[in-house]
Amino acid sequence: MNIWEFTFGKGLPSVRVAGVLLLAVLALLAVGTGHVLAADVYVGGVGASDRNPGTATEPFATIQRAADAMSSGDVCHVRAGTYRETVTPGADGLTFKNYEDEYALITGLDVVTGWSAHQGEVFKAPFTRQPQANFKATQVFVNGNRMHWARYPNEDGDMLNTADMAGVIVSLVDINGKKTGRAVVAGLPEGPQDHWKGAWFMGLAKEKNWWSANKGLVTASSGNTLTCGNISMHWSANFNNYFTGDGWGYIIGHLNALDAEKEWHWQDNTLYLYPPSGVDIRTALVEARKRIFGFNLTGRKGVTLQGLHFKAAGLTMENAVNCTVEKCTFRYASSFTGYFTNPWGDYKNGDGCVFVSGNNNTIKDCYIGRTWGHGVSLWGHHNVLDNCIVEQCNWIAERMSLVWAPGDDNIIRRNTIRFSARDGIELGNNNWIRKYAKRALIQYNHVHDAGFLCPDGGMLYVNHQSGNNPLANTEISYNIWHDYRKSTGAAAHGGIYIDNSSSGYKIHHNVIWNVPRGFSQNGGGTHDIFIYHNTLINVKTLTSWTRGVNLSTSNIMVRNNLTDGAGFRGTVVDYNREQASLTEFVDAEARNYRLKPSSPSVNKGVAIKGINDGAVNAPDLGAYEYGGKDWTAGSTRRVPEFPDEPEWDSMPMSVSEAITNPSRKRTQS
Numbered sequence: 001m002n003i004w005e006f007t008f009g010k011g012l013p014s015v016r017v018a019g020v021l022l023l024a025v026l027a028l029l030a031v032g033t034g035h036v037l038a039a040d041v042y043v044g045g046v047g048a049s050d051r052n053p054g055t056a057t058e059p060f061a062t063i064q065r066a067a068d069a070m071s072s073g074d075v076c077h078v079r080a081g082t083y084r085e086t087v088t089p090g091a092d093g094l095t096f097k098n099y100e101d102e103y104a105l106i107t108g109l110d111v112v113t114g115w116s117a118h119q120g121e122v123f124k125a126p127f128t129r130q131p132q133a134n135f136k137a138t139q140v141f142v143n144g145n146r147m148h149w150a151r152y153p154n155e156d157g158d159m160l161n162t163a164d165m166a167g168v169i170v171s172l173v174d175i176n177g178k179k180t181g182r183a184v185v186a187g188l189p190e191g192p193q194d195h196w197k198g199a200w201f202m203g204l205a206k207e208k209n210w211w212s213a214n215k216g217l218v219t220a221s222s223g224n225t226l227t228c229g230n231i232s233m234h235w236s237a238n239f240n241n242y243f244t245g246d247g248w249g250y251i252i253g254h255l256n257a258l259d260a261e262k263e264w265h266w267q268d269n270t271l272y273l274y275p276p277s278g279v280d281i282r283t284a285l286v287e288a289r290k291r292i293f294g295f296n297l298t299g300r301k302g303v304t305l306q307g308l309h310f311k312a313a314g315l316t317m318e319n320a321v322n323c324t325v326e327k328c329t330f331r332y333a334s335s336f337t338g339y340f341t342n343p344w345g346d347y348k349n350g351d352g353c354v355f356v357s358g359n360n361n362t363i364k365d366c367y368i369g370r371t372w373g374h375g376v377s378l379w380g381h382h383n384v385l386d387n388c389i390v391e392q393c394n395w396i397a398e399r400m401s402l403v404w405a406p407g408d409d410n411i412i413r414r415n416t417i418r419f420s421a422r423d424g425i426e427l428g429n430n431n432w433i434r435k436y437a438k439r440a441l442i443q444y445n446h447v448h449d450a451g452f453l454c455p456d457g458g459m460l461y462v463n464h465q466s467g468n469n470p471l472a473n474t475e476i477s478y479n480i481w482h483d484y485r486k487s488t489g490a491a492a493h494g495g496i497y498i499d500n501s502s503s504g505y506k507i508h509h510n511v512i513w514n515v516p517r518g519f520s521q522n523g524g525g526t527h528d529i530f531i532y533h534n535t536l537i538n539v540k541t542l543t544s545w546t547r548g549v550n551l552s553t554s555n556i557m558v559r560n561n562l563t564d565g566a567g568f569r570g571t572v573v574d575y576n577r578e579q580a581s582l583t584e585f586v587d588a589e590a591r592n593y594r595l596k597p598s599s600p601s602v603n604k605g606v607a608i609k610g611i612n613d614g615a616v617n618a619p620d621l622g623a624y625e626y627g628g629k630d631w632t633a634g635s636t637r638r639v640p641e642f643p644d645e646p647e648w649d650s651m652p653m654s655v656s657e658a659i660t661n662p663s664r665k666r667t668q669s
């Protein structure tokens with residue numbers, strides 16, 4: 001049998017074979033002369049209309065119109081403008097990019113008009129939004145700035161503090177055999193019976209809210225006492241009373257809470273708004289969330305998004321393959337929702353922000369943040385997150401992370417990851433979501449100022465649940481981790497937290513400071529943990545291992561590390577230097593923990609194959625080798641200026657401020 005018979009089958013008419021060959025030749029020509037067939041398509045600008053041919057001089061008006069007209073290899077150039085759409089490409093191999101340096105904004109917001117007086121300073125207007133499961137709230141912006149869903153007490157704008165919350169006492173009661181939440185809210189203005197029915201309660205039981213916040217839907221209220229149904233999973237289970245007691249909290253999402261400027265509420269297809277002072281609602285730009293996604297790349301291959309801005313709109317890449325997202329920005333992907341069934345949120349429907357369940361995709365040079373939910377969700381495999389800034393996520397204080405990456409073989413490198421109620425990077429949880437990352441590479445990241453509201457999290461968190469599960473074989477190297485903010489209480493972890501028997505981690509050349517525990521674990525059975533060449537400063541407990549009942553905690557190698565503290569523990573602990581003087585670092589005050597030539601840590605380490613092969617003379621202790629190859633961590637990007645959002649600048653810190661003065665404006669009550 002010759003190859004042709006094998007390929008096309010016996011008895012195939014020769015004319016058919018010739019036809020197939022002709023097509024093959026044409027296809028080869030198309031690949032070889034891509035410029036001839038690939039087209040440039042233009043969207044936006046003067047005279048834009050979807051009835052145009054989509055040329056530079058006669059551009060389309062919508063990106064979707066361009067997407068419908070494009071075929072593989074085509075490039076869509078998006079001019080400056082605001083695009084209120086969810087773009088769903090119908091072909092693979094497309095590129096969508098901003099035109100030159102123009103500011104192209106894709107938004108899930110629509111303009112709200114038709115305002116009339118409601119009561120006092122509050123106005124109302126008709127508004128409906130795309131129906132979607134678990135998309136319980138909308139979001140509202142006035143002249144581009146974020147407003148607050150009506151709340152008691154009022155929101156001060158800092159989404160990760162407790163200073164503006166009320167004192168609460170949270171409990172769990174049995175009502176007709178059903179676990180029901182109770183919350184007593186200090187100072188709550190008393191109204192008639194059920195004054196707060198239909199609102200959400202969100203509470204933090206002080207040091208006891210070990211994992212995440214208490215949330216529930218108020219089913220009844222009397223005086224300042226709320227009865228809550230649909231309570232969050234952890235509150236309902238109330239493990240060892242971790243989620244009860246006194247703490248902080250607020251009521252959100254009720255018209256009766258709408259009593260201050262910048263507050264809004266939406267119900268019965270009516271939007272209520274108390275405009276910011278000095279803003280005339282008749283001339284202001286008021287926008288509310290209509291759509292979940294800005295782009296839907298579900299199932300697509302080889303699509304590139306470049307230089308596009310997303311506001312109040314997520315990106316879903318479910319089962320997407322070989323796609324690239326670069327120099328894009330994503331803000332406000334998710335609104336406040338209940339999450340009572342899933343502490344990881346409705347991650348496929350916006351809470352994931354940039355949600356990737358497919359493989360071999362790259363997200364690089366992006367800004368991602370300012371959201372109630374996740375920043376980036378790498379659920380798929382062989383994806384790369386590179387040189388991004390991911391900040392201000394998990395405002396809802398759930399099990400949501402700046403970077404949530406339970407997929408296998410993902411690479412997370414050179415990112416700046418900061419400001420979260422709980423974890424910085426989470427690599428999965430085999431107890432709750434039955435998935436944790438294998439063979440991940442976490443490298444050259446700068447992760448800081450996480451854990452503002454939940455003590456029992458980590459700069460990096462993962463949970464294998466049992467030491468009998470397969471090794472992760474994950475490498476965590478050359479990163480900087482510092483300032484886990486909720487650092488008091490028995491549950492405070494905050495460092496590299498490889499929880500519940502997580503095993504198979506090579507953790508080397510990391511610098512860690514200001515966390516309660518450097519490397520920690522619960523539950524016993526942890527094994528194959530290699531902790532080499534880390535520098536730990538102001539870490540209360542360097543290593544925290546516990547032994548379980550069925551499995552011993554074994555093969556924990558702690559070697560060539562350097563700290564100003566004391567008490568490294570493991571099964572092999574040697575060649576470490578404890579109680580080091582800060583004077584042996586180049587500039588400890590500026591957090592430069594490189595060694596001086598005179599440092600007693602120089603050349604005091606032991607050779608470890610594959611870890612310190614490039615050492616100058618003998619290996620040094622800690623994360624930097626004197627005279628050796630230097631390394632830095634974090635994104636080289638800067639937080640962009642967003643012309644559509646003039647007032648955010650008053651709140652966040654710049655990168656340099658955050659490094660040198662992380663406590664500024666972020667005081668914890």
Ligand SMILES: [Ca+2]
Pocket residue numbers: 155156157158159160161162164
């Ligand atoms: Ca606040």
Ligand SMILES: [Ca+2]
Pocket residue numbers: 150151152153154257258259260263
């Ligand atoms: Ca209020």
Ligand SMILES: [Ca+2]
Pocket residue numbers: 602603615616617618619620625626
């Ligand atoms: Ca050396």
